[in-house]
Amino acid sequence: MLKFQCSTLSAALVCAVCVLHLAFTASADEHKAPLIIAHRGSPCHFPEETLEGFSRAIEYGVDYIEMDVVSTKDGHLICRHELTLDDSTDVADHPEFAERKWATTLPSGREQSGFFAANFTLQEIRTLYARQAIPFRNQASSHSFRVRTLPEVLQLAMNSTESGRPVGVYIETKGPAFHSSIGQPLEARLVDALIAAGYGKMAAAPLILQSFELQSLQNLSRELEARGLPGRADLVWLLDCASEVNDTQLDAFATYGYGIGPEKSMVATLDLAPECARSEGDACSAVSPSQTCTGRLTTAAAAGAAARSGATVRSGLVERAHARGLVVHPYTFRNEGRFMALDFDADPLAELSLFRELGVDGVFVDCPATAAEWLATQHLTPTSWIGSVIGGPGPRQSAAIASVSVLATLLAITLVWGVVTLVRHRRRQRAKYxxxxxxxxxxxxxxxxxxxxxxxxxxxxxxxxxxxxxxxxxxxxxxxxxxxxxxxxxxxxxxxxxxxxxxx
Incomplete structure (x- = not known):
């Protein structure tokens, strides 16, 4: 009889722990904040794609550090956002490289000229300093940090994993069709670098690979499968504001892809506003010194802003992607008012809050410090009273909830063991006399x-x-x-x- 009672008590406690765990998990999943993706490191404080910028982003607790890769003349992958070095390095200050300036027609048909990284060896690029690429930002840290290779940045990410806080890496193949046209394809070398850095192991930091070109994503998928690593990396298709993506394209990509990365005006749609000065012909994501704002939110997007305290209002693109199991990571969230709609009154926290209500799963940010501040202001309301006890702001809320759940499980096991031991001890005492x-x-x-x-x-x-x-x-x-x-x-x-x- 006592054994039956102990078994019943144990089963009841285990069931209670399972219910608690489900309550915690449901609360966290329902209200989790979007992933914070450090766009090119922390370019609002440091020149983009530098170890110092990536380190600062990791300190602020981002989920991913994002980088772009281009190839050097001798086949090394370096972290640069553009095919050319003009805007992000001091190459123009080196007279020995004056004759390297080059003009070409890209596979897309666009004309481009400048100091292409593909015309420099790695040794030559190591003589250059990175500089702040956006001219109206603080230039104090320009000419202080060197251009870095992809393996150096991957090692930084792996070291952060070893310190107990995994940080994911989010890598874009920059101009893959151009690199293939000059005999320097990126995909195989990128996978080589990842494997050499330890990313062939599933236990390594999370990994996402992205590109504007679907062919590059398909090549990456094949490369990973050929190396015996199918599914090791999530694939994200980047979309610019001129893209028109139909359901057939989304269906095809969903068979092997993980998500889409649209320009943010594709999620919170805008109306042109005469107050927003913009150079004619500039893309919607262009960084122009003459730019003052991006426009005004359309009626649908404004309705989403008004619904922040009520039901979620999502754009058509977010709904279509989610219906196919794809995540949505829009870009780029910057602190300067010229990169926002007038509705936000140059408040980056208000802009981030709107996009969270629009249902996005992650955001590319230039200022990880601002993202951390925003997360601290998000007092999420859990769906269960249990979650309300332990719920709190910040990107680690889900991890905290999971930790409490594990502790509750251990406590329940200890309690059951104690009850069983006590009952056995009392039976033994009675038997002695x-x-x-x-x-x-x-x-x-x-x-x-x-x-x-x-x-x-x-x-x-x-x-x-x-x-x-x-x-x-x-x-x-x-x-x-x-x-x-x-x-x-x-x-x-x-x-x-x-x-x-x-x-x-």
Missing amino acids: DFFPSMFNTGDLTWYPPDYRRAVVDEAGGGSRGEECGEDTPLPTSIMMTTIDSPPRIAERERRADNAAGGT
Whole structure:
């Protein structure tokens, strides 16, 4: 009966722990914040794609650091956002490279000129300093940090993993069709670099590969499969604001892809506003010194902003992607008002809050510090009272909830073990004192009270025999039968006394 009661109690506690775990998980999943993706490191503080910028982003607790790769003349992958080095390095200050300027027609048909990284060896590029690419940002840290290779940045990410806080890497193949046209394809070399850095192991930091060109993503998928790593990296298709993606294209990409990365105006749609100065012909994501804003939110997007305290309102693109199991990571969230719609009044926290309500799964940010501040302001309302006790702001909310769930499980296991041990101990104690009925009916082992046992063991010779017979160990009946004043001897003396009295 006691065993049945203990089993029932254990089952009830385990069920309770499972319910708690489900409540915690449901609360976290329903209200988790979007992933924070450090766009090119931390370019609002440091020149883009530098180790220092990536390190600062990791310190702010981002989920991913994002980088772009281009190839050098001798086949090394370096982290640069453009095919050319003009805007992001001090190459123009090096007269020895003046003749390297080059003009070409890209596979897309667009004309481009400048100092192409593909015309420099890695040794030559190591003589260059990175500089702040956006001219109206603080230039104080320009000419202080070197251009870095992809393996160097991957090692930084792996080191952060070893320190106990995994940070994912989010890598874009920049101009893959151009690199293929000059005999420097990126995909195989990228996979080589990832494997060499340890990303062939599933336990390594999370990995996402992205490109504007679907052919590059398909090549990456084939490369990973050929190396025995199918599915090791998630694939994201980047979309510019001029893209028109139909359902057939999304269906095809969903068969092997993970998500899409649209320009943010494709999620929160805009109306042109005469107040927003913009150079004619500029793309919607262009960085122009003459730019003052991006426009005004359309009626649908404004409705999403108004619904932040109520039901979620999502754009058509987000709904279409989610219906196919694809995540949505829009770009790029910057602090300067010129990169926002007028509706936000140059408040980056308000802009991030709107996009969270629009249902996005991650955001590319130039300022990880601002993203961390925004997360701290998001007092999420869990769906369960349990979640409300432990829910809190920040990108690690889900991890905290999971930790509490594990602790609750361990506590329940400890409680069950304690109850079972207590019940067994009490049964043993009762058995020790209930010895007289059994000792005359068994010839094997019998329980005796501790004080009586000590006297018996001492009488039997003590020593090693005493060590063999602990207080919780049944003593052989043979010992008791040969010991002075044992219960059998007492009973025998009383019988003889009775006989003697009767004879008299």
